[in-house]
Amino acid sequence: MKCWLNLIFLFIFTCSSTCFGEVIIDQPTQRVLIGYGLERYMGKGEPNFADTSASSFQSLESKVPNLGISPTDIWFRLPVTNKGKEKLELLLEIAYPLLDEVELFVPSSNGHYKSIKLGEHQSFSARKYKVPNYAFDIQLPGYEKTIFFLRVKSTEQIILPIYLSNERSFLKEMNDDSLISGIYIGIVGIMAIYNLFLFFSVRERGYLYYVLYVLCAGITQMGIKGYSFQYLWPNWTYFATKGPIIFGCLSGLCALLFADSFLQLPKNAPRSRRVITAFIILFVVGSLLTLLNLTQPAFMVMQLTTGAGSLFVLYLSYRVMINGYKPAKYFVYGWTILLLGSVVFLLKDYGILKYNDFTSNAVQIASVVEMALLSFGLAYSINILKEEKEASQVRELAISLENEKLIREQNIVLEQKVDERTRELTESNESLQTTLTHLKETQSQLVEAEKMASLGQLTAGVAHEINNPINFVTSNVAPLKRDIKMIWETLEEVERIAFKEGISETEKQLQIKKFKEDLDIDYLKTEVDFLLKGMHDGAHRTAEIVKSLRIFSRVDEVTLKLADL
Known part of the structure; x- marks a missing residue:
């Protein structure tokens, strides 16, 4: 073990040992890393070019300077000596596309400096060299x-x-980097499409979370390499600085959802879900801060949450694995490789490991391996679920056969008991039938007697009810005849006076009026109306009684009739 540690320290020391000093160039044919020649402005405030050009600078003494996060602009001086006699036309390359603004001040022939400004604040088409760096x-x-x-x-x-190279070496390096990134994007796309089809086939949510995680992680890695700005939103400068942070938060969020589903945390580690939820909330907060233009706090939230969440998920997966959940081993291996790739990438950023193609693409390489292992783990978990389902079906089939046997035995016993009970019920039914016949005969006799008694009561009641209204009619006949006789006498008297000769019309009217007053014709009218009304009421009540009797007897109704339900 001690020998291995010594070898690791020797490797790190060898990779990190660098000679610092002045940048001297003599016909470079290869891409040369010259960051060790950078000198940083050490003044205070936010100076302009005139302030910095006359100020003192301090050497950074690092091949790839890592300056952390700064809220203000940082100024550098880079002295480069051409050791040859020929004038060199080279490319100064800064291979870190995540910088928002980069402004280079180049000396001109008249002794002044000319400013060349690049960055994500400009559309990608404005660049002379259509590359992410x-x-x-x-x-x-x-x-x-x-x-x-x-x-x-x-x-x-x-x-x-920072590199110096001629145009040929620069373009060759960019083509190689594009090829590596293209292979990575192709692998990510294949993994996403393949597992998306699996999701549509098996309808397992873990596949959907895996696809979302792969896509977001792929876009995040391409954003770090600058290809997202180049190909996805080249003219959307607002999103150029925010895209890597937002997709970094989304990839972390999808990774947590995938871990929750893949490791079956509700069953294997239910208490850990609160911590997972807290990390998800932090990722959402980071995305919201980015949209609110608080990009530096959002980057810090994303970076800290990603680090802490990755370690916590690795711990959870290891604990679930040792508790006996077999698919968790794929998650442990994949997540460990991804974290090792991230560590190599960070050690490269801090100058501990050498800045080369392997360390620059360590996260992408580890991410591809991790995606493959997680995909294998998903397939393995589905196979385990399938095996468990088949075993469960076998158990259910055995239980079903046993139940079927018991049911057949119980049916035989039940049939015997049913036959015995049927015989008992038949005998009891015959006895009850005889008793019922006697009861029906007795009931018929009682019903007939009751009918005769009821009919007598009904007849007396009907006679009484009809007699009352008939009395109305008979009692009003004599007065009505008297009143009608008086009316006829009135008509004869009016006729006699009307045809009487020798008197005037006025005299005739006075005689008729006097006769009507003597007869009290108004009272006569009232009495006739009253008598007719009494006779009408008696006749109407008699008709109603007859109608009720007809309805009760139903002698004039058809068999079927409509009814309002």
Whole structure:
């Protein structure tokens, strides 16, 4: 064990040992890392170029300076000496696309400095070299030292891998990097599409969370490499600085949801879900802070939550694995490889490991391995579920056969008991039938007797009810005849007076009026109306009684009739 530790420390020391000093160039044919020649402005405040060009600078003594997060612009001086006699036309490349603004001050022939500004605040089409890294054309006169000034601003971590190369070496390196990133994107796309089809086939939520995690993680890695800005939103400068943070938060959130589903935390570690929920809330807060233009706090929230959440999920997966959940081993292996790749990437950023193609792409390589292992783990968990389902079906089939046997035996016993009970019921039924016949005969006799008694009561009641209204009619006949006789006499008297000769019309009217007053014709009218009304009421009540009797007897109704339900 001690020998292995010594080898690791020796490897780190060898990779990190670097000679610092002045940048001297002599016909470079390869891409040269020159970050060790950078000098940082140590003044206070936010100076402009005139302030910094006349101030003192301090050497950073690092091949790839890592300056952390800064809320203000950072100024650098870069002296480069051309040791040859020929004028060199080279490219100064800053291989860190996450910088928001990069401004290079290049000396011109008249002794003044010319500013060349690049960054994510400009659309991608404005760049001369259509690559994610920042590239500047510079000229180095022979046998001279040329001093360049550099201003850098970023909401994320500021890392400065600065290279000098000719155009051919630069383009070759960019093509190689694009090829590696293209392979990575292709693998991510294949994994996402394949597992999406599996999700539609098995309808397991773990596959959906895996697809979302793979897509967000892939876009995040492409954002770190600068390809998201180049291909996804080249003209959307607002989202260029926010995209990596937002998709970093989304990839972390989807990873937590996938871990919760894959490791079956509700069953295997229910208490840990509160911590998982807290991490998810922090990722959502980071996304909201980004949308509110608080990008530096959002980056810090995303970075801290990702680190703490990754370690916590690794611990959870290891605990679930040792508790006997077999698919968790794939998660442990994949997550461990991803964290190791992230550690290599961070050690490269802090200058502990050498800055090369392997360390620069360590996270992508580890991410591909991790995605493959997680995909295998999903398939393995589905196979385990399938085996458990098949075993459960076998158990259920055995139980079903046993139940069927018991049911057949119980049916035989039940049939015997049913036959015995049927015989008993038949005998009891015959006895009851005889008793019922006697009861029916007795009931018929009682009903007939009751009918006759009821009929007598009904007849007396009907006679009484009809007699009352008939009395109305008979009692009013004599007065009505008298009143009608008086009416006829009145008519005869009016006729006699009307045809009487020798008197005037006025005299006739006076005689008729006097006769009507003597007869009290108004009272006569009232009495006739009263008598007729009494006779009408008696007749109506008689008709109603007859109608009720007809309804009761139902002698004039058809068999079927409509009814309002």
